[in-house]
Amino acid sequence: MKILVTNDDGIDAPGINALAEALCEVAEVAVVAPDRERSAVSHALTLHHPLRAIKVGQNRYSVDGTPTDCVNLGIHSLLDFHPDIVVSGINRGANLGDDVTYSGTVAAALEATLMGIPAIAFSLATLADDANYSQAASFAVRLAALVIKNGLPKDTFLNVNFPAKGELLSPLITTQGKRRYEGTIVDKVDPRGRSYYWIGTADLDFHDIEGSDYAAIKRGHISITPLHLDMTNHYSIAHLNSWTF
Amino acid sequence: MKILVTNDDGIDAPGINALAEALCEVAEVAVVAPDRERSAVSHALTLHHPLRAIKVGQNRYSVDGTPTDCVNLGIHSLLDFHPDIVVSGINRGANLGDDVTYSGTVAAALEATLMGIPAIAFSLATLADDANYSQAASFAVRLAALVIKNGLPKDTFLNVNFPAKGELLSPLITTQGKRRYEGTIVDKVDPRGRSYYWIGTADLDFHDIEGSDYAAIKRGHISITPLHLDMTNHYSIAHLNSWTF
Numbered sequence: 001m002k003i004l005v006t007n008d009d010g011i012d013a014p015g016i017n018a019l020a021e022a023l024c025e026v027a028e029v030a031v032v033a034p035d036r037e038r039s040a041v042s043h044a045l046t047l048h049h050p051l052r053a054i055k056v057g058q059n060r061y062s063v064d065g066t067p068t069d070c071v072n073l074g075i076h077s078l079l080d081f082h083p084d085i086v087v088s089g090i091n092r093g094a095n096l097g098d099d100v101t102y103s104g105t106v107a108a109a110l111e112a113t114l115m116g117i118p119a120i121a122f123s124l125a126t127l128a129d130d131a132n133y134s135q136a137a138s139f140a141v142r143l144a145a146l147v148i149k150n151g152l153p154k155d156t157f158l159n160v161n162f163p164a165k166g167e168l169l170s171p172l173i174t175t176q177g178k179r180r181y182e183g184t185i186v187d188k189v190d191p192r193g194r195s196y197y198w199i200g201t202a203d204l205d206f207h208d209i210e211g212s213d214y215a216a217i218k219r220g221h222i223s224i225t226p227l228h229l230d231m232t233n234h235y236s237i238a239h240l241n242s243w244t245f
Numbered sequence: 246m247k248i249l250v251t252n253d254d255g256i257d258a259p260g261i262n263a264l265a266e267a268l269c270e271v272a273e274v275a276v277v278a279p280d281r282e283r284s285a286v287s288h289a290l291t292l293h294h295p296l297r298a299i300k301v302g303q304n305r306y307s308v309d310g311t312p313t314d315c316v317n318l319g320i321h322s323l324l325d326f327h328p329d330i331v332v333s334g335i336n337r338g339a340n341l342g343d344d345v346t347y348s349g350t351v352a353a354a355l356e357a358t359l360m361g362i363p364a365i366a367f368s369l370a371t372l373a374d375d376a377n378y379s380q381a382a383s384f385a386v387r388l389a390a391l392v393i394k395n396g397l398p399k400d401t402f403l404n405v406n407f408p409a410k411g412e413l414l415s416p417l418i419t420t421q422g423k424r425r426y427e428g429t430i431v432d433k434v435d436p437r438g439r440s441y442y443w444i445g446t447a448d449l450d451f452h453d454i455e456g457s458d459y460a461a462i463k464r465g466h467i468s469i470t471p472l473h474l475d476m477t478n479h480y481s482i483a484h485l486n487s488w489t490f
Contacts, residue, residue, distance in 0.1 A: 037293070039292065039293075040289060040290040040291075040292050041286075041287075041289045042286075042287035042288035042289045042290070042313075042352065043287035043288065043346045043347050044285060044286045044287045044289045044347070045285040045287070045347050045444060046285075046444060047284065047285050047444060048282070048284075049443075050433075050435075050441035050442060050443045051441065051442045051443070051444070052439070052440075052441060052442075053440070053442060068287075068347075069444065072428060072430060072444055073430065073442055073444075075428065076428040076430045077430050077432050077442055098359055098474055100476065101288045101352075101355060101359075101474070101476075102288050102289070102290050102313075107287065107346075110346060114343055114346075114424070114426050115426055115428070116426070142490070143490070146488065146490070150488060153478055153480070153481040153484060153485075155478075156478045156481055170490070171490045173482050173485045173486050175475070175477040175479065175482070176474075176475050176476055176477045179359070181359050181360055181361070183317055183320065183321040183360070185317060185318065185321045185322050187322050188295075190295075194297070195297075195298070196295035196296065196297060197295060197296045197297075197298060197318050197322055198294075198295045198296070199290060199291060199292060199296070199314065199317055199318075224485065225477060226477065226478040226481040226482065226485055227476040227477060227478065228476055228477070228478035228481075229343055229346070229421075229476075230420070230421050231345065231346075231421055231472040231473055231474075231476060232420045232421045232470060232471065232472065232473070233398055233400075233401045233471040233472065233473035234420065235398070236398040236401055236471040236473075237418050237420070237471065239398060240398075240418045240469065240471055241418050243391060243395060245387070245388070245391070245415070245416045
């Protein structure tokens with residue numbers, strides 16, 4: 001197995017190191033990851049300035065760009081192999097429900113899927129500094145091997161979330177859940193008297209929909225959601241065709 | 246009608262001005278847009294530093310953030326009204342097929358949808374500096390009024406693309422098309438002898454799939470694609486449930 005590993009927490013994050021180390025025991029692994037935390041950068045691609053890649057070890061590159069940039073540079077320029085799979089994570093914090101659209105971790109898997117390479121995004125549902133990624137990493141190794149063996153449905157990648165604590169219960173195949181949306185913007189005045197705004201992250205609060213990623217995590221299961229590149233609401237096409245423009 | 250207008254080309258782009266001016270004739274309009282071009286920033290949200298908003302006119306704000314930031318700040322902090330609809334664009338260049346996942350224009354509409362506000366993203370399929378946005382803007386006004394009147398299917402927004410030139414043919418309800426993916430990374434050496442990488446944008450090249458956004462634009466029609474927040478590949482769930490983990 002040849003595997004490209006990336007993330008959005010940055011190349012020095014504990015989650016990516018746990019993942020890469022576990023994979024190294026069964027595969028040839030390259031790491032191409034952002035040089036710093038790039039959370040919530042979504043599927044952003046750096047078009048307006050050049051990127052730098054620093055070789056920080058054997059098959060290990062630190063890039064001053066987004067996770068999507070890293071997948072691009074890895075595949076097209078840096079790696080001396082074509083990966084069988086791209087894995088992203090293990091993210092510090094869950095990527096559930098509508099939040100997948102903000103996530104750099106998920107976007108890296110999406111980018112690989114656009115290139116026709118199987119991909120999985122992994123996230124651990126805790127922000128704790130002393131989080132233990134080893135159980136999640138062990139499962140990630142098994143799942144990566146399974147995906148390479150079985151293949152994935154067309155244009156589809158897996159978004160995997162692990163519950164924060166305790167024995168991991170069996171994985172469930174889930175649907176993308178629904179966030180309870182609450183804007184939390186801090187509106188303050190700086191030391192020079194000018195207004196500033198700071199977008200907050202709300203607490204993990206989702207609708208408890210049966211079969212959803214959130215419902216699985218809440219009950220201690222590993223959640224595996226198949227996500228598709230096609231965002232078309234196919235069911236609405238007939239309805240919209242009845243409109244008079 | 247109360248309308249929030251944003252984009253990803255920046256507040257001084259001709260497309261947003263054409264759109265806002267046309268809407269002003271029939272609605273109360275506020276503009277909250279990035280202070281510079283923020284193309285390809287996708288659904289990125291600025292979490293790690295504060296944002297500034299400069300009032301540059303009546304109900305007109307320039308923000309040093311992403312389109313998603315602009316929608317957040319507009320709705321939660323800056324506007325003195327709750328909009329009936331959020332419109333984004335008119336983007337300089339098409340947002341077709343898989344490219345919707347990179348687009349800041351499309352992400353702004355997605356963000357509004359997460360907030361439960363109807364939303365439309367508009368793009369003109371040309372990069373020409375002398376592009377004429379007036380025909381597209383006229384249609385945008387009609388479509389915005391229609392969406393407010395009819396409502397949109399749940400968790401769904403519209404991604405609208407206009408062909409570059411000529412008489413606009415009737416709008417078609419389309420599906421998200423498929424890009425021919427080709428990485429184009431420029432790999433060069435800077436004046437100080439260090440390597441740099443620059444991600445290129447490939448030419449507009451899509452599979453000509455019947456009923457797709459690209460097929461509509463290519464034939465001179467306005468393309469209207471209903472996009473859904475849920476990326477779950479529901480069809481693959483039964484298949485994945487047959488895997489042994």
